[in-house]
Amino acid sequence: MKPKDIPWQERPKNSSDVLWRYSENPIIQRDQIPSSNSIFNSAVVPFGDGFAGVFRCDNKAVQMNIFAGLSDDGINWSINHDPIAFKSGNIEEVHVDYKYDPRVTFIEDRYWITWCEGHNGPTIGIGYTFDFKEFFQNENAFLPFNRNGVLFPEKINGKYAMMSRPSDNGHTPFGDIYLSYSPDMKYWGEHRHIMSPTSFKDSAWQCTKIGAGSVPFLTDEGWMMFYHGVITTCNGFRYALGSAILDKNNPNIVKYRTQSYLLTPSVLYEQVGDVPNVVFPCATLQDIEKDRVVIYYGAADTVVAIAFGSISEVIQYTKENSL
């Protein structure tokens, strides 16, 4: 699949940051559709001549659901006013307490969507679409309690592969990233622990919990992924963004992982909102040839923002700054 012209803006003069924010952030406002209290933690993917997305829109009753949307340029989005209505995939009855924090990726013949599904507690919901018009829901991947399920964009040794973060039923103050496999998108096993929070001493921004963020994409060094890390301050959690590179053939192996964050809440739309001090990546678009990546992230659990980087520079930084 060839990427469209992804959104882009040059690094600001005087900046030496690895990633830099879009000057017109946030690209999606909290009330962009009539029913929404907030739109954040959302995912995009190249689609047709443009881009498609799956968006977390919490409505004004603060009920969480996911919505489809389209865009020509990846910046200006038209989001449906009604949440996605799933038909039956490999499960007969589709149970729904709530849905949030979607990711989306194309594998073989269709677009797979994963999200946090309410089923007596949060777990990982799975669905797919061919056209972003009709959507199908499969069996949940895991038992509760789980969050941040992120699929690899191709099968690994013939099996689907998904990262996730086992959790509990509230504001989980712990969390590691695991990798699990499935032959059929129905039964899952071969669970491997791949990444833990760090010690406070080694890298405090990710010492409480971590979770997979964007769908990994292949680089010469392996699978590049952006993830979130959390620190507990005396005024609650603060979420920042780091990068990791997993082994190409055996993604159970974390080759590199940044000791420093690449992005931390430091502008007003990240620091102030429904949940202050949150930067939460859920997707990237990348143009390998042009050496560009754009990261889509939720800010302050309220809006969607993007940041840009050079893929080769991110790789270099991740290697040189690795834990």
Next chain:
Amino acid sequence: MKPKDIPWQERPKNSSDVLWRYSENPIIQRDQIPSSNSIFNSAVVPFGDGFAGVFRCDNKAVQMNIFAGLSDDGINWSINHDPIAFKSGNIEEVHVDYKYDPRVTFIEDRYWITWCEGHNGPTIGIGYTFDFKEFFQNENAFLPFNRNGVLFPEKINGKYAMMSRPSDNGHTPFGDIYLSYSPDMKYWGEHRHIMSPTSFKDSAWQCTKIGAGSVPFLTDEGWMMFYHGVITTCNGFRYALGSAILDKNNPNIVKYRTQSYLLTPSVLYEQVGDVPNVVFPCATLQDIEKDRVVIYYGAADTVVAIAFGSISEVIQYTKENSL
């Protein structure tokens, strides 16, 4: 009692919100009197040719007390520099640890004030005045621990009626609204449970606790009240504002109650302050003929702001959006 010309500003163009904020908010600054750290969660009432109010002013030692004030227009307020000094009402000795979050309403011949009174823990204090110059304090209504005591503006079946929220001795993470009755403003009983927090799934913004807000006023559909609801995020409580309609003759019955909030912290003076992300209604002024209501609410536990609405539209919305 006929309403004065209450404060008013038309709904902004392009807005379809049920309530809209005053463009010059906040109307009362945190340091509006010399001693104050913050002024918020305050109540107003028509009085004489203008308006009177009772204000929560925390001083720079962050001690909580209530202060009287007057205004010609309901927006520009002259607040006394000394807190209200209560004389004995139906209790001999007036004990005071602290006072906060006042409400005020006229019943029969006088203005009744209720507030959260420190008496080995928070409970509901009751006082009255005829002229906003001389004030009298009665017996506390209930045993601790209680907050958000709100009187009905007339007797119900011959008895005074008060809503309240039984609490505990700290930052209570639970709370329902009850209704109690008194023949004499001294002894209270007939306690009825009338409203609970919702499930997270049904309406998350009010899933942790709820509390009565403004003094109810009569409409064709029943008693209209604005109340606050609280959600627990990983960074603390967030307070939003909803509306409810209680049965005219038997206010134990909640006829309608909004699933969606009407106002949530989303401008800087509501999102940033001594306690971020708080919208807390304590009073309304209404002009039934002109179909107008103005809501007075504390913002971020720091300042006082107001919002406007059409009574008929609020009623319609509450009915159509009811849980």
Next chain:
Amino acid sequence: MKPKDIPWQERPKNSSDVLWRYSENPIIQRDQIPSSNSIFNSAVVPFGDGFAGVFRCDNKAVQMNIFAGLSDDGINWSINHDPIAFKSGNIEEVHVDYKYDPRVTFIEDRYWITWCEGHNGPTIGIGYTFDFKEFFQNENAFLPFNRNGVLFPEKINGKYAMMSRPSDNGHTPFGDIYLSYSPDMKYWGEHRHIMSPTSFKDSAWQCTKIGAGSVPFLTDEGWMMFYHGVITTCNGFRYALGSAILDKNNPNIVKYRTQSYLLTPSVLYEQVGDVPNVVFPCATLQDIEKDRVVIYYGAADTVVAIAFGSISEVIQYTKENSL
């Protein structure tokens, strides 16, 4: 009302304890009726030629309810196999989530029963009977959350008087004793704080919370009451028993209160059971002429036990050992 021959056993030789346990304790076993998991925290009163009682029997689903019983000697009890079915007193509909920890006392013409009533959280239920066959339930005395409601056995200055302990909705780790008044057993007010937990330094066994225990009885020094006090250890709460004397004419005034406990869990049936280390007094029988008192208390939340004392010695000890 003249006391029957109340249960009695002389102080063991070599003992100098103020109170001493009955050698055949516990007098009521956990499974004394077929449905019961445990019987404890129960109250007795002279009745007819013998004694009547109201018993907390948790059934094998561990649902809490109160049961009536009769006894000739105060030791051997016949407890009904069905819980008390209340008819309407001054309230139309009798709501029941659960009932526990009853107290009982005779005032004027009838036996009044108070207990902890589940009504969206624990509060104080009130009922009465003339004959221990037919029972009537009144309005709850207070808003939740409250426990340990104990009536005085006669009106004080023309009003009913009740002690209680405002609480929260769980295993409350705090608690003071208040005294409230009612002209009619329907509306309650004039709430007065009368006793607090002590500091750890002054009297650690009662430093977490305290609650009224037995119905007070008049002595020359004033109202004699046994109450429970709680300490928090690293292995949970431990409940012990102390005594207090309240002013005869103004029971808001605590004249004396023991710094030392009179009874602490130290025999196996108090130390081991459904909740280890609990001694919880709910009633006394006294014979003023013979200078005898017998205390009924729950042990380890599992069984009922009794202890004996000389009234004059308890008074003397309470005065000399007062905080």
Next chain:
Amino acid sequence: MKPKDIPWQERPKNSSDVLWRYSENPIIQRDQIPSSNSIFNSAVVPFGDGFAGVFRCDNKAVQMNIFAGLSDDGINWSINHDPIAFKSGNIEEVHVDYKYDPRVTFIEDRYWITWCEGHNGPTIGIGYTFDFKEFFQNENAFLPFNRNGVLFPEKINGKYAMMSRPSDNGHTPFGDIYLSYSPDMKYWGEHRHIMSPTSFKDSAWQCTKIGAGSVPFLTDEGWMMFYHGVITTCNGFRYALGSAILDKNNPNIVKYRTQSYLLTPSVLYEQVGDVPNVVFPCATLQDIEKDRVVIYYGAADTVVAIAFGSISEVIQYTKENSL
């Protein structure tokens, strides 16, 4: 598989309990093997001419592991002094932090063992043996955090079926029973929620959390299972034992479930020990023809005890006492 003569003792005279304890309990002492601090929460199965078992023995460093043992009569056990050393089943490398709370059942051609496996937190370990001499370990069934994995003794609709209790990484204060399926004992899916804790009001002994206990066995009414339920007292958790009957063909359906416990800590070896007040069933032996069942349960996290019952009476009680 035909049962041997399982252990048996008649119901004591004067007892009408559904289950009754063995008079010589505990059958396994805490120090029955030289290294053990405690032996409890263990499972047994008919094997050869007698019985085999898998035992949780915590050593004197209080490290948890599982040990094999044999018995002629089901009461006197010879437990190996070394823990089970697993060889590779369908996983190459066998990771072990700790193992505890085993269950065992025969399916088709071998004995399957499940237990709580430490793998960056507790999850469900799976192994098998043909002879109780050589043991093989498979992939863990689920992501952490999980406990109380219990297999059905035959395939359901062609797939292995396992109950489990998703948990967190500590003393989980919540917990429901789920049922999951696997075509191959490697990949798991079709996760169904089947049983929740009850409300405090409905059945308090199981209101905090519940977990599958013994391997289900088929009766005319369906799959009979004994499970544990937990209540939170002010002195910690208390574990009791109930029964449930699941639909024969679709065990996702809970047909009956006891409102009352069948066994609660009430004798000294259940009330006193390393964790007081615990009764924890992990296995049964049953003789359908003789209408007998014997339940093996851990007591006070210290020793193993057994209790007896009539299968038909348990079924009848479960149906009549169902929630």
Next chain:
Amino acid sequence: MKPKDIPWQERPKNSSDVLWRYSENPIIQRDQIPSSNSIFNSAVVPFGDGFAGVFRCDNKAVQMNIFAGLSDDGINWSINHDPIAFKSGNIEEVHVDYKYDPRVTFIEDRYWITWCEGHNGPTIGIGYTFDFKEFFQNENAFLPFNRNGVLFPEKINGKYAMMSRPSDNGHTPFGDIYLSYSPDMKYWGEHRHIMSPTSFKDSAWQCTKIGAGSVPFLTDEGWMMFYHGVITTCNGFRYALGSAILDKNNPNIVKYRTQSYLLTPSVLYEQVGDVPNVVFPCATLQDIEKDRVVIYYGAADTVVAIAFGSISEVIQYTKENSL
């Protein structure tokens, strides 16, 4: 040591505040050196013809360390890009987990630096320099857990004197100020408790914990110190700034201490940042002759700001507003 011209700006017109903020705050940005995530809670001292400082710079891995810097005017600072590398003082091996919240003062012949040193938990590190080029580290003053160690700028009765706040290993929700003495900067004793948090009723802004802030300086009334006080809101801790005057000859005696704060988070750079709502003083510069003091404080755990005051006015206010 004679003060340089310390930074200064006149009190704004219309302001009657005791302290007023510098109009160009913050004076040090979060990313003032390339590696820094945030620079805050830092200390300065007159040095040579200008000023020297020790700065807390958390890097982008959010690891805490202290850095030296120089300034001509006390406002524009040149901070080293590498943290201070300590040589051995009176301890052979220099252990370092982390360093934060430095203070600095000149005593006799050298500049002493104290900070919070990670040594199996936070305690007070001590070092010294003669020239701000070469630094030496001594034995830690105390056992963990301790924070906010602040030296007096001269010996008291021949001994070094240090204030500190015993703490625990996390976000300590309690804390008093103690004063300890040492004959040799190696062994410490004569620990005296000097200041506690206040009751919520008396002065709520400092009711959770307090800690020494700036190095005391001598005035006619005694040692003037600025300290921080903390209140616990439902959205976390809020840090404000007060002043205290200790007895000149016996600083164990607190002569005056402000009931009101002098500065509380109320501008955006104090209210929004890595930890919202923090004002945290660590140093002053004073010009006794000109009656000026400038306070250096960390804002929102993100940047450094300064505020000005008249020494005589602060003294007068502290005396008149004393608890």
Next chain:
Amino acid sequence: MKPKDIPWQERPKNSSDVLWRYSENPIIQRDQIPSSNSIFNSAVVPFGDGFAGVFRCDNKAVQMNIFAGLSDDGINWSINHDPIAFKSGNIEEVHVDYKYDPRVTFIEDRYWITWCEGHNGPTIGIGYTFDFKEFFQNENAFLPFNRNGVLFPEKINGKYAMMSRPSDNGHTPFGDIYLSYSPDMKYWGEHRHIMSPTSFKDSAWQCTKIGAGSVPFLTDEGWMMFYHGVITTCNGFRYALGSAILDKNNPNIVKYRTQSYLLTPSVLYEQVGDVPNVVFPCATLQDIEKDRVVIYYGAADTVVAIAFGSISEVIQYTKENSL
């Protein structure tokens, strides 16, 4: 100092335990003196022709204090009815909130006593006596919060040496052992961390916190000490006893430390009492020539018990079972 004939009883037949309990335990009952609720966690030392001791006696108000006592045989003790009244040592005024958990040892010319002293929180009190009649109190060793201060019985490199456990102000759920030095029993420094709790996986009985227990005594392998370790169960803390050997010349070095406990609560007087499941060593008597040691320990925070062992066997076990 030559040991008297210390208490002794041979190892029971059939026992292979390293330590074995005295058959007549507990040697001191909870009410051995008239005022006591409990006597436990106490220390003994050879004195004159017999033994002296310092005892923790909590009175019936559950106030903690320490009492002196004497014994001819180390088993039958005569404990003073009044607590120790300290005169001034190197501190003028003797402050006392409470005293508990004493240790005692002879150094050079006098008996030194350390204990947990209430001084705005627990810290380490120090006193001395020459004759167990007159007692003197010194400066507290450390700032709060600290517990379990244990002196070495001789100076190390010319300085007094004390182990302690930095803590917090409640039921501390963490804790390591440190070693500090003093030239003069007034100022303390050179704080070294020497022992931490273990991981749950390595040795769960000591995974929550550990604290020094008995005064170390010299063996060929170094300083032998018995200490307590704590595990957190779902029903609270459980305290067990282990041994450690510190380097003779540099006791900062822990040479050996048992992975297994030597004694864990497993008889009724250790499992049941004011705080169930506690074994807490505070002293030993040893007879090097006869290769005997007797350990004095508090049981269930209620009584004093003793256990015996062979010194050489304990050494061997500690070396072979070392972590």
